[in-house]
Structures are given as C-alpha cells and as structure tokens.
Amino acid sequence: MALDPDQTSVDSITLFVALLCSCIVIGHLLEKNRWFNESTTALAIGLCSGIIILLTTEGKRSHILVFNEELFFIYLLPPIIFNAGFQVKKKQFFRNFAMIILFGAVGTLISFVIVSIGTMQLFKKLDIGFLDIGDYLAIGAIFSATDSVCTLQVLNQDETPLLYSIVFGEGVVNDATSIVLFNAIQKFDLSHITLRIFIEFIGTSYTSLLQAHCLDFPMCICISCMVAKFVSSLFDLIFFVGLISAYIIKKLYIGRHPTDREVALMILMAYLSYMMAELFNLSSILTVFFCGIVMSHYTWHNVTESSRITTKHAFATLSFISEIFIFLYVGMDALDIEKWKVVSKSPGTSAGVSSILLGLVLVGRAASVFPLSFISNLFKRSESDKFTLKQQFVKQVTIWWAGLMRGSVSVALAYNQFTRSGHTQLRGNSIMITSTITVVLFSTVVFGLMTKPLIRLLLPSKHLCGGVSSGSFDSFPSKLMTDLPLIANGDAEVGGNNIPRPTSLRMLLATPTRTVHYYWRKFDDSVMRPMFGGRGFMPHVPGSPTEPLLH
C-alpha cells in the first residue's frame, strides 16, 4: 500500500476496495453460519483471490499489495485497539485487572521461554539452514502473543463477558509485551550467548520496560515491573492525550458544539496518543487502549448527542474496516510465490517446522494458563469462593483454547525479523516466514472456528446469553484475585451509595478493593469529573433519547 508506483496503482486499490466490499456482504450473508465469521471469510476471500491472481499472472505473483509492516502498525492497528478500549466494558475489565496482568505479563514470559528453548532444541534435528540465537528468541517473542484482533472476532463481549475481558485484555498486554521483547532482542548483542546471559537478557528487557516508563521507580521483580509499566503507561496517556482532549473539548466547545470539529479532534487526539507513545518508546498499543477508556469515560460525555452517536459508530466502523483489511491482506499475501519456491523443495521440513511451532504454542499456553490459574486460586480468601477441580479445569481449558490464535502481529514481526538479511532468498528465513503464515492460518481458521462451538459445549447455555450475569463462570475470576472496578462504567449500577463507607481500619484491610474503589469514586467525583467532564457533569440535552440509538 506504500505509494510506490511499482506496487500500488489505481487498479490494485480498486480491486482491493471491491474485495473489502464483497467481504462485508458475504460476511453478512454467512452471519447465521456458526462456523464462519468476518475474519475467516476475509481470509478465505483473500486466499481465493490470491489463487485467481496466481493463475491469471501465470504464477508470477499472488498478491496485489505486499504486506507492509509500517502500514500495519501505523495505520491499521491503532483504530482496532483504540476502538476496543473505547467500547470495552470498563467494570468487567478492571474487576479482572490483576488476572489480566498476570496472564499478559507472566504468561507471555512463560510462553516465550518455552517456545524459544523448544525451537532451539527441536530445530537442530531438522535441516532448515542457519538460524542464530537471536532468531530463536525472536521466534519465542513472535509466537508467545495471543492475537487481540482475532480474539475480538471470535469472542463476544455480551455473550461471554469474562472470557472476553481476560483473553482480550491479556491479548492487548501481551501484544505489547512481545513487541517490547522483540525490540529488546533486536538491540541485544546475541553473538556469544549462554544460559546465564539469556536469563540476564530477560531481566534486562523487563527492566528496560520499567525504565522506559518510570525512571525513578525502584527495581523489583518482573511482575511488579509489568504492573508498573502498565500503570505508568496509563498515566502517560492520561496526562498527555486522553485528559487533554477531554479538557479542550469541555473548555472550548461548551454551549456551541460543532459536531465535525469535536469528532475530528477526538479522532486526531486518539491517533496522536498512539504516535506519541511510539515516539517516546512507550507501549503504543497499551497507550491507545487506555486512551480509548479515558475518552469513553470523560471526553465522550462532553460532546453533543450527535457526536456521541457518530464517534461510537465511526470508531467501530474504522476498526471493522481495518480488521477486514488485515485478514484480507494476510490471506492474499499467504500465497506469495516467492516465499514458497524455496520451501517447495523440501515440503517435509517446512511441515515439520510448522507442526513443531503449533505444538509449542499449545504447550506454551498450557504451561502459562494452568499453573497461573492454580496459583490465583490459592489466593482466594474464603472456602466458598473456591471451585471444584472439574469446574476449574473446564474454565482453564476455555481460557487456554481461546488464547491460542496467532494473527497479523505475528506475521508483521516475522517479516521484520526474517526479511532483514537477504529477503526470503535465504533458506532458513524462507522457511520461517512460510511456517509463520501456516501457523497463523491454521490457528486462526481451525482454532478460531472451533472456539465458538467449544464454548457452547463446555459452558452452560445460560451464560451465553446472560450478558453481565453473575453465573458461575462470570463470578469465578471476578472473585478470584481482585474486585477492583477502578473506573466504574455507566452500564451497570455501581452507584456510590451501594458501597459501604469503610468506618474502621480493620474494615479497610478486610476489603481493600472496595476501599480503593470508594476513594477512586470520591476522587473522580470531586476532582476529575468537574475538571474533565464526564457522566452527569455536562448539561443534559433534554428530549434526546440516546440510549435506544446506541446498542
């Protein structure tokens, strides 16, 4: 999509836009089909058009647009992640905050170590050309992240709110973690590596995460580093962009609201948060995600009725188009003949590499989900909160399975790592890229398609349509480790009156999360909202029934 005259021409853009339209129409027609969703439809259409182009150009090329890492990270990913933050159910998300951090940071690290060491050991037996230690670590980073874009497509926030918030929240956190790990690997000198240096490296990369975000924070263990990174990212964006946009719109536009300017300012400010995070080497994905949350909590309430409807749907639409774009792109690029030429000489090796990678992804995720769930279960205060082994196992299997998908972030990182030295002409590089594509296609199509039926099978049907129900699955991790709705959302009634005032220190110690929530609400109501606006702090326009229009 780069405006290089060789690559992009009017006809390729026209064809691509026409394919996007057909994806939407066909995706809609297949909506009732339980096996299909928009992402697999787009992948299938991408593959089909790749085959057609391959046949019409007599095997010369399969894609009309070459997968471009910059296009992906600068233009396509931000709207998706921002929209996820903008539309996320804040209560549910912050309730499972600790679980998300644990899975996202520690879980990714476990997967990373397992995949790295596993490939190092297993690839020796296969003849796949030269790969150095940096390549193996990069493979670990590439395959340790659950894809948040796929998760959005497969899981439904209203049907399985808890599973969605854990797996998607984890996806956002570990997308960020794996990108940071990946960048750390590329900068690190890996020519003479031993196990000691490897352990040092993991420490360094986590410390660099920490240092990038809060310079004068004391060094501590990995988990707290990740939490600190998370919190500091949160504050970066809150002060830089999220709240500034809320403040500007509140100060400037009160009483006389031109919708176009408000919407334009919100879009540009959200994008600015992403680009500024990129510029200052913060985690741009985390930043834009929290920018979405802050904007929906403050800014969104300061704009006119029509701006609210417009932003709600315009952000969703931009995200929707970007998602389909990515899947179509990956599907079309998968058949690129260049890459497969080298591989076709040794199909067995390539299949072996793909199988090993898929196996390691399965094992890596199992090794992170099951022990972490077990540990978090130990932390429960009362016996009544604990579940039977069978109940636990079912839930862990669901979380394990729903996080197996690898997507376009993996493809983008693989291109970055394996096309630097001599493109795909090198045997090892060629095999790694085709294997990545195979793993992504297989995990998205097979694991993705089986997720919905699996959830229906494992979980009682009442939980699938109950929304924010308090059923066993929903209440399970909500009581698991924390109960902390840092930012209460308007969807559920978390009124200040419902929360008992902590009257003694003993009560505060007994119910820490409630106390944190209580003081946050108090701070929000007395300082934040009067300054930045928000629900109930802007004059309500009478006679405009917003709610029925917003689903």
Add this chain to the structure above:
Amino acid sequence: MALDPDQTSVDSITLFVALLCSCIVIGHLLEKNRWFNESTTALAIGLCSGIIILLTTEGKRSHILVFNEELFFIYLLPPIIFNAGFQVKKKQFFRNFAMIILFGAVGTLISFVIVSIGTMQLFKKLDIGFLDIGDYLAIGAIFSATDSVCTLQVLNQDETPLLYSIVFGEGVVNDATSIVLFNAIQKFDLSHITLRIFIEFIGTSYTSLLQAHCLDFPMCICISCMVAKFVSSLFDLIFFVGLISAYIIKKLYIGRHPTDREVALMILMAYLSYMMAELFNLSSILTVFFCGIVMSHYTWHNVTESSRITTKHAFATLSFISEIFIFLYVGMDALDIEKWKVVSKSPGTSAGVSSILLGLVLVGRAASVFPLSFISNLFKRSESDKFTLKQQFVKQVTIWWAGLMRGSVSVALAYNQFTRSGHTQLRGNSIMITSTITVVLFSTVVFGLMTKPLIRLLLPSKHLCGGVSSGSFDSFPSKLMTDLPLIANGDAEVGGNNIPRPTSLRMLLATPTRTVHYYWRKFDDSVMRPMFGGRGFMPHVPGSPTEPLLH
C-alpha cells in the same frame, strides 16, 4: 506521506497530527473573526511551522512531508468531493444545473484559451528559461479551474445558497474539465504546433471526453459534449456504485441493521466509485460527487437511524480533516528551500511571472463570467424575469470574484507538469512551481479573505441569513435558464401535488422543466424508490427524532 522510510517517520507523522489538532483548536478560537477561516488558519500554521523547521534545520528543509500528488488525488480529494455531494442542497443544485454546466465547461475553456495564449505572449519578454508549447497549455489548464475545496471554505451553503451552488458546482465541473484537458495535453504530440493544430486539439480533447463516456453518441458541439460527459458520468456512477449500494443495503439489511457494516459499506462503496472512475478514465471527481448525491437520495434512507447520524457526521468529519490536511500541507510545502534557491537569483522575473498569472486569472474569469451571464440573460422568456443592468452587474461581480481562488488541485497539477524532467533544478520549472505556489497562496489568502466582506457589501443583508429565500439574488439564476430540480430533495416542499399536471402538449412545451420534473418524480416514485429505497419507502422507526439531531 508515502511509506518511504526516508520521508515518513514516526516523528513527522506525530508532528503533523499535532499540527492538525492545533489547527482545529486555533481555527475554532478564531471562528468569530471575520477575516479568518479554517483554511487560512491552516495555511498560516503551515507557513509558521515551515519557518520554524527551516530555522531548526539551518535552512536545509522546511517541510516534514513532501507534497505528494498521489496522496492528494487518491486519499485526500475523494472524501471532500464526496461529502460535498452528500451534503449539497439538491434542489438548488439541479435548479442551476444548466448555468453550472455552462460556466464549468464553456467558462473553463475560455479561461484556458486566454491564460494559455496570454502566457505564450507575455512570458517571451521575461527571461524564464525554456518552456515549450505543452508547458503553456498546461499552465492554461492549471490556472483555469476554480478550486472547489477553497470555495467550500469561503462560501456558506445556508447564507448564500445560490452563489454557493453555482460557484461550487462550477468548481466541481471545471476541476474535472481542467484535469481532463491537462491529461489530454500530456498525451498530445505538441512538438510542431500551429494555431490550426491548437484548435484541432481543443476539439479532440472535448471529443475524447465524449468518447470516454458514451461511445455511440453522435459528435456535436463542445457544450453538448460537456453535457453528455456530465450525464454519462452521472449514469456510470448510478449504475455502478450509487444504486448498487442502495440496493445491497436495502436487500440485505432490512429489519436487522448492524450499523458498523452499513457505514463501512457506504464508505467503501463511495470510495470504490472514485477508484473505478479513475480506472476507467472517467471523471472521478464528477463521479464521486454524484455518488454522494445518489447515496443521500436513496442509500441514506435505507439505513438505521444511528447509521444516518453517523454517516452524516463521519463524512463531514473526514472531509474536514482532509481539507485542513491539504491547507497545512500546501502552507508547509510552500517554503521548501530547494525550489526557492533558483528563483532567489532573479526575484524580479519570478514576481513578474506571478503577477502575469494573477492578472490572466482575473481577465480569464472575467472573459468567461460576463459574456456567459449576458448570453444566459438573453434566453429569458419573460421581460419580468430580466434584471436591470446594475443588478446584473453586481451579481456577475460576485460570481466572478468568488471563483478566483486557485488551490491544491493547481499545486498538484503544477508538480506533475514541472517536476517530470529534472525536478526543480531547471530554471523554468523552478520558476513555474514557485509562481504557482505564490498565485495559490495569494488568491486563497487575499481573494479568499475578501470574499466574505465583499458579499456583505454587495448583497443586501437579508439575503445572507435567509437560507433558501426567494430574494432577488436567489431567484436570479434560478429563473435564468432552467428550473429543473431533477432530484427533489426533502429539505423543501416540492411535493408532487404542487406541480400541475401538464394536460396538453402546449403546456408541456411552455413549461418543459416542470414537465421533466413531473415525470422524473413519477418515475422516481414508481420505479426507483420501490427498488432502491428512499425517503418514505423504508419503514420508519417510531419515536426517534432524527431531525433535531441533524442540523
């Protein structure tokens, strides 16, 4: 903005987005100022940041993004023109249809001939390096078109509906005309040109317009060619995209409307119409403009309430961002040091070229507006419709003045013509590019800023706030040549009952436009709307007050 790693980096995009945000905020703060509008604010901010970059890089470069023709024509122009079509007052537009065509096609041709011949004669006396006949003709095409983007910024559809519809409609038509002329010049062999060949050339280019659009249409005079081009463009898009989108959305989504898909489909279909027109060498600007009209007449009525609000504002927002982007871009690019190095050696010549061009623009537009207005006045049927000479003169001056602005289309075409052979190193090319920028900045800033005060001065104040009033200025060209609301819009009451049924052939001959309108309405009600949906042909969702939300 090309994803060339040399040109675009994270920091330049971040800076550019931050500047866009500041343009919106400062533009809003200066809203009450009668001299400023968003475009001049963006130009000023672009120039200021250009100076700052020039100082910080010690004179090495002034821009953060190089003006890129493809970015302009493929990504920035379509949303602006589409939105103009989507939001245009259809009744007013079609009432002045003949006038718009006359000014847009014949007027542009007159300007083109005057500017081309004028520069050929006058530039000989200046020492500006080698320019061939093709360059002179290109200059004619570059400077013969009123800029529709500037017009949108300066004129207000609600304050001066007639002036807006004529000057903007003309801008759309003659942007298209000048781009087609320009392309014809670049393809034509101009090495051995005489006056006879020149006249032949004009005939050929108009014929090629005709042939591109309706192959089996008989050859006729230029005006009818232009009308035919106009009509055929209209039909191209109606059958290709506008109506297809209406049909798809009506068939697929009735009863179960997912807003995001509807909005995504509308955006992609609109863009597809532009790209398809580019692909088939039709006039993409005209096509996307009419696609906007068709979508607002049919498609828009088939979607849900929230989709209507979203599309209305999302299109306006995209257009708004693109407009500011363009002006910021032009302002920042204007100071590019490379171009001015050659010119600075002979400031007198450069000033001379700019003055000659500005003079020719003024004369060229006068030579097209005044005679054409006079001719159209002759066609009036009754004596009572005619105006006094003074009234006429005032109106002609207003139309003449409001169409003097030259904008980013001129800059884009100038870059195309004068950077092909040896970039701006050649003296003549360098002078022409800097002169184009001078003319664009001068006409946008000086003419643009003076337009609002001039309108206030020349036209009685009641017409400025009357909306679709029937005052003298508004009624002037509406009765001028035609009275043909081809597609009636819902804003005004043009109900079928108000139009008397033509009972005899004599009446049909006496009131042809009313008859055309009557049959169009009948056809629209009986065939088009039941098939493609539209106002009153979709089930109304009760209890959703849309109108107060849409201004």
